[in-house]
Amino acid sequence: MSLSICDWKHGKRWVYSITYDEALVELHRFSVPHHEAFGIPGHVEAVAGHIGKVRQIGQSSYNGFHHMGAEGLRDLLDRGWGVGNHSWSHEVIGPDDVERELGDAKKLLEDVIGAPVPLFCSPGSNVNMSDHVLEAARRYGYLGAMSITDALNRPGDELFWLNRTPLHEQYYAPFFSAYDPYRNIRFAQEEGGWIIDYCHCPLEKAVHPNKDCSEAQLRRRFEAVLTEGGDAVWCANPDEVINYHVTRRHTQVETLQADDSGHRYRLTMADLPPTVTCTELTLDMVAEAAWCGKPRVAIARPGREPETVIPQVVRPRTLRFTIEACDGLEIGIGQADATRRTGA
Numbered sequence: 001m002s003l004s005i006c007d008w009k010h011g012k013r014w015v016y017s018i019t020y021d022e023a024l025v026e027l028h029r030f031s032v033p034h035h036e037a038f039g040i041p042g043h044v045e046a047v048a049g050h051i052g053k054v055r056q057i058g059q060s061s062y063n064g065f066h067h068m069g070a071e072g073l074r075d076l077l078d079r080g081w082g083v084g085n086h087s088w089s090h091e092v093i094g095p096d097d098v099e100r101e102l103g104d105a106k107k108l109l110e111d112v113i114g115a116p117v118p119l120f121c122s123p124g125s126n127v128n129m130s131d132h133v134l135e136a137a138r139r140y141g142y143l144g145a146m147s148i149t150d151a152l153n154r155p156g157d158e159l160f161w162l163n164r165t166p167l168h169e170q171y172y173a174p175f176f177s178a179y180d181p182y183r184n185i186r187f188a189q190e191e192g193g194w195i196i197d198y199c200h201c202p203l204e205k206a207v208h209p210n211k212d213c214s215e216a217q218l219r220r221r222f223e224a225v226l227t228e229g230g231d232a233v234w235c236a237n238p239d240e241v242i243n244y245h246v247t248r249r250h251t252q253v254e255t256l257q258a259d260d261s262g263h264r265y266r267l268t269m270a271d272l273p274p275t276v277t278c279t280e281l282t283l284d285m286v287a288e289a290a291w292c293g294k295p296r297v298a299i300a301r302p303g304r305e306p307e308t309v310i311p312q313v314v315r316p317r318t319l320r321f322t323i324e325a326c327d328g329l330e331i332g333i334g335q336a337d338a339t340r341r342t343g344a
């Protein structure tokens with residue numbers, strides 16, 4: 001008999017997210033329609049100092065493209081997307097630059113979109129994942145930081161170094177590669193991992209083979225995720241995933257009672273960062289078989305009216321439910337509930 005917190009929300013086996021660096025206006029034409037068609041939310045990494053401007057950075061392949069303004073970003077939010085901070089200037093961030101690049105940029109983006117920005121996304125390369133940057137990311141209340149390392153993210157990891165899978169037509173020399181719509185999926189299924197894809201702005205043809213894929217390749221990726229993932233994949237805005245992940249890591253389950261008459265548990269949360277905006281957790285409870293017919297779980301939050309949730313029966317004796325968690329929340333199931341229900 002036990003209560004455990006699922007690795008991922010809704011008890012899903014693995015997670016799929018996708019991010020678009022630079023938040024370019026053309027996404028609305030070439031990417032958003034595919035997201036809408038498949039019901040997969042996205043995430044843009046906005047450069048705070050470039051909002052609404054024409055991009056002009058060094059030799060960038062995306063010079064001349066337009067960074068979204070407030071209206072475009074808010075439209076994405078309405079579609080269930082999230083916005084990350086891709087720095088203020090997209091330059092190398094020195095120790096003296098962190099206030100502007102991480103602190104001011106986060107504040108500005110949050111004002112512009114009217115929503116939290118819990119993720120920092122390193123611009124340029126992993127050079128901007130240096131110790132002073134990650135230390136500042138924690139200090140300014142981010143919940144995680146995204147790199148460009150091609151790897152899975154695991155439920156046990158701390159996640160201030162989030163890996164991202166480049167969804168690019170071809171990788172840089174000397175390793176090269178060909179586009180693979182199935183990249184990292186099998187491994188995510190096996191390890192219960194979180195894939196975060198990244199590209200910039202897929203068009204009819206990739207703007208640069210080492211930086212992007214085409215619109216058709218993007219669509220093929222979504223098809224691969226959904227056909228391989230079925231009901232086991234959680235396609236989610238990375239903001240929701242990082243909130244879940246951080247909440248889970250700060251929550252402990254304590255058993256108050258476990259006998260024939262009932263099971264009761266208490267959740268305790270220690271040092272939950274104040275910038276967590278969603279504390280929903282999915283819980284698996286192993287109960288007596290007799291309590292799994294027409295099951296009811298009692299939830300009591302300190303200072304609030306008790307409530308009842310109807311869990312899902314995911315396998316014999318295992319009940320699953322998603323609740324808004326808080327420190328001191330009590331969860332119970334037992335004979336008393338069963339007796340009352342049948343009127344015996």
Ligand SMILES: [Zn+2]
Pocket residue numbers: 021022086090123124
């Ligand atoms: Zn960038």
